[in-house]
Amino acid sequence: MHVLVIGSGAREHALLLALRRDPGVTGLSVGPGNAGTATVADQYDVDITSAEAVVALAEKVGADLVVIGPEVPLVLGVADAVRAAGIACFGPTRDAARIEGSKAFAKDVMDAAGVRTARSEIVDNPAHLDAALNRFGPPSGDRAWVVKDDGLAAGKGVVVTSDRDVARAHAAGLLDAGHPVLLESFLDGPEVSLFCVVDGETVVPLVPAQDFKRVGDGDTGPNTGGMGAYAPLPWLPDEAVGRIVDEVVAPVAAELVARGNPFSGLLYAGLAMTSAGPAVVEFNCRFGDPETQAVLALLDSPLGGLLHAAATGTLADLPPLAWQPGAAVTVVLAAENYPGRPRVGDAITGAEAEGVLHAGTARRDDGAIVSSGGRVLSVVGTGADLAAARDAAYALIGSIRLPGAHFRTDIGLAAAEGRVGA
Numbered sequence: 001m002h003v004l005v006i007g008s009g010a011r012e013h014a015l016l017l018a019l020r021r022d023p024g025v026t027g028l029s030v031g032p033g034n035a036g037t038a039t040v041a042d043q044y045d046v047d048i049t050s051a052e053a054v055v056a057l058a059e060k061v062g063a064d065l066v067v068i069g070p071e072v073p074l075v076l077g078v079a080d081a082v083r084a085a086g087i088a089c090f091g092p093t094r095d096a097a098r099i100e101g102s103k104a105f106a107k108d109v110m111d112a113a114g115v116r117t118a119r120s121e122i123v124d125n126p127a128h129l130d131a132a133l134n135r136f137g138p139p140s141g142d143r144a145w146v147v148k149d150d151g152l153a154a155g156k157g158v159v160v161t162s163d164r165d166v167a168r169a170h171a172a173g174l175l176d177a178g179h180p181v182l183l184e185s186f187l188d189g190p191e192v193s194l195f196c197v198v199d200g201e202t203v204v205p206l207v208p209a210q211d212f213k214r215v216g217d218g219d220t221g222p223n224t225g226g227m228g229a230y231a232p233l234p235w236l237p238d239e240a241v242g243r244i245v246d247e248v249v250a251p252v253a254a255e256l257v258a259r260g261n262p263f264s265g266l267l268y269a270g271l272a273m274t275s276a277g278p279a280v281v282e283f284n285c286r287f288g289d290p291e292t293q294a295v296l297a298l299l300d301s302p303l304g305g306l307l308h309a310a311a312t313g314t315l316a317d318l319p320p321l322a323w324q325p326g327a328a329v330t331v332v333l334a335a336e337n338y339p340g341r342p343r344v345g346d347a348i349t350g351a352e353a354e355g356v357l358h359a360g361t362a363r364r365d366d367g368a369i370v371s372s373g374g375r376v377l378s379v380v381g382t383g384a385d386l387a388a389a390r391d392a393a394y395a396l397i398g399s400i401r402l403p404g405a406h407f408r409t410d411i412g413l414a415a416a417e418g419r420v421g422a
């Protein structure tokens with residue numbers, strides 16, 4: 001089976017490495033990729049937002065399966081076009097991808113499916129903003145206002161704050177830019193990312209993970225696309241994954257089927273484990289980044305077979321997934337000034353070691369690997385437990401040199417020290 005992976009991040013690098021371990025995968029292509037993915041797959045330049053361009057590339061490389069990594073092409077309907085061309089595709093239709101592309105749609109589906117989630121309100125008129133903010137404040141805890149862009153914002157459209165002025169300024173900025181704003185109540189409790197491979201009403205969960213969205217240690221500073229992750233979650237009770245599937249993911253998958261928009265691909269539930277049970281923070285319609293880098297490091301089952309089964313409606317026929325024991329940790333190395341405008345173009349040393357996944361990298365004409373984006377690399381460490389996996393990841397990131405780069409030093413630390421509880 002020849003697999004074409006669409007995307008250019010460390011998530012796609014992790015997908016390619018896991019696909020390469022699958023004996024059923026005989027060829028790998030990627031577009032547009034980065035300096036790291038070019039060492040794993042045949043790499044092609046492609047506009048991932050163009051359905052015509054992705055279909056043309058899939059036909060050119062003779063793809064038997066196309067795996068679409070990022071949300072933007074999915075929300076634009078690229079998976080629909082690939083399927084219409086007669087090629088199996090891992091990724092939902094445009095209609096089903098609205099579970100991520102429109103937070104209002106996701107809330108409507110969750111309401112209909114009876115799934116626990118934050119109280120929310122859409123504001124699309126600046127004149128209604130102050131009254132709406134008042135309905136979500138004043139703060140009773142330390143983080144009262146959750147203000148989101150009701151669309152795709154790569155994690156950076158969310159502000160969680162106890163400062164009304166900050167909440168108001170963010171919401172007003174979104175409204176000025178013509179974006180409706182979603183206000184939500186804050187869900188207290190540790191967060192879980194549960195990735196489920198879904199094919200209609202069939203739901204196959206992967207190991208649960210947790211990611212770290214703030215830029216600084218101790219969850220300080222602005223939100224980012226993600227600064228690190230670990231899997232599995234030693235603090236999560238054994239029965240929790242089954243409960244999340246039964247109470248959250250399966251009802252949403254069934255509701256999408258009932259609406260005539262069956263989901264096929266990766267349904268990512270971002271949850272808070274509240275005292276009332278798992279509650280949805282958000283759904284995404286694709287693998288999460290950086291959790292994928294940790295989750296796939298532990299997968300023993302053939303990934304190509306899993307994704308192809310979902311893409312062709314045969315997921316229910318697969319045996320249970322097999323996982324390596326132990327834990328995996330991924331730590332993101334970010335460019336200077338990220339998540340602001342990142343410094344780019346610097347040569348990186350140590351980027352070709354095993355366990356180093358590439359995101360914002362490019363190869364210069366002289367052969368050097370240089371930074372080309374905000375999140376530059378994701379290093380992955382595995383070990384017998386979370387502490388050992390952290391040690392491996394931090395030893396690896398310590399061997400990499402990139403001027404001005406920064407990373408969090410506390411990925412998975414609280415869990416390794418037993419300071420997280422559901």
Ligand code: GLY
Nearest residue numbers: 211226288289290
């Ligand atoms: N881990 C956050 C995301 O992928 O959106």
